[in-house]
Amino acid sequence: MTRVRTGSVELDEMLKGGFMPTDAVMIAGSAGTGKTTLALQYLVNGITQFGENGIYLSFEQMPDQIYRDAAAFGWDLKKLEEEGKFRIVLTSPNVLLAGGGETLLDEMIKEIGAKRIAIDSLSHFAMFIGEDKLRLEAYRLVCFVKARGLSSLYLWEAPQLIGASFSVTEVGMSFLVDCIVLLRTVEIDSALRKGLVILKMRGSDHDKRLREYEITASGMKVFAPFNQYQGLMTGSPTKVASEKFKEMFSTVAKSNKK
Numbered sequence: 001m002t003r004v005r006t007g008s009v010e011l012d013e014m015l016k017g018g019f020m021p022t023d024a025v026m027i028a029g030s031a032g033t034g035k036t037t038l039a040l041q042y043l044v045n046g047i048t049q050f051g052e053n054g055i056y057l058s059f060e061q062m063p064d065q066i067y068r069d070a071a072a073f074g075w076d077l078k079k080l081e082e083e084g085k086f087r088i089v090l091t092s093p094n095v096l097l098a099g100g101g102e103t104l105l106d107e108m109i110k111e112i113g114a115k116r117i118a119i120d121s122l123s124h125f126a127m128f129i130g131e132d133k134l135r136l137e138a139y140r141l142v143c144f145v146k147a148r149g150l151s152s153l154y155l156w157e158a159p160q161l162i163g164a165s166f167s168v169t170e171v172g173m174s175f176l177v178d179c180i181v182l183l184r185t186v187e188i189d190s191a192l193r194k195g196l197v198i199l200k201m202r203g204s205d206h207d208k209r210l211r212e213y214e215i216t217a218s219g220m221k222v223f224a225p226f227n228q229y230q231g232l233m234t235g236s237p238t239k240v241a242s243e244k245f246k247e248m249f250s251t252v253a254k255s256n257k258k
């Protein structure tokens with residue numbers, strides 16, 4: 001089956017080729033972890049590398065700021081818009097409630113033949129509509145987007161998540177999506193680094209390891225797994241035994257040379 005590639009070679013490799021077509025994917029992470037960057041990168045690569053046009057739906061930022069931030073990564077969103085391959089939709093969450101924004105979205109999807117959409121963010125949507133209606137409205141949105149054949153990213157801003165400490169809302173949301181990519185900061189040797197892990201992916205194998213990533217001048221870059229540490233997800237990393245052994249060994253070897 002063809003996969004929906006993000007264009008990041010390493011992330012696609014973690015996803016065994018990419019996301020599954022029309023899957024709803026949650027990108028969860030705390031503030032500043034790079035959710036918006038990953039979403040724009042996914043849309044821009046979709047257009048420029050895979051011929052899949054895209055829509056960026058935001059409840060949060062002003063368009064000028066989005067164009068400016070994207071330009072800093074070398075992504076010319078204005079040009080893609082002029083070419084009819086990309087659209088930014090800025091709207092208030094209430095426009096989407098009870099199907100209200102569907103005509104607007106429908107027209108835009110048809111207009112550019114969109115295949116991908118990123119929604120920034122579902123947590124903002126949640127804040128606006130309240131917990132009681134959230135599941136239903138989010139479900140409606142996810143179904144609407146899927147029925148149009150689009151592959152989607154839903155950004156979710158959450159305080160440092162660890163597997164076992166999902167809030168009730170987050171657990172509810174996590175059932176609605178097919179795949180969850182978690183971005184988080186990890187503290188190692190007193191330095192803050194960033195780690196990415198795929199928490200779930202329905203119907204597919206995937207990399208289960210926490211891999212380091214950075215937001216660079218050209219977007220998100222994924223690196224090797226944090227192999228030599230364990231306990232990173234709980235916030236108290238320790239070096240794994242083999243690493244401790246190697247360290248001890250090299251210290252001994254060094255002192256023997258003297």
Ligand SMILES: Nc1ncnc2c1ncn2[C@@H]1O[C@H](COP(=O)(O)OP(=O)(O)OP(=O)(O)O)[C@@H](O)[C@H]1O
Binds near residue numbers: 032033037073157218
């Ligand atoms: N042009 C750039 N070059 C390098 N790093 C950058 C650049 N632009 C942003 N960053 C880094 O990316 C981080 C934020 O990325 P981004 O806005 O995608 O995060 P976010 O998770 O969407 O944040 P928020 O929760 O505030 O919406 C910045 O804090 C900065 O460290």
Ligand SMILES: [Mg+2]
Binds near residue numbers: 035037
């Ligand atoms: Mg953001």
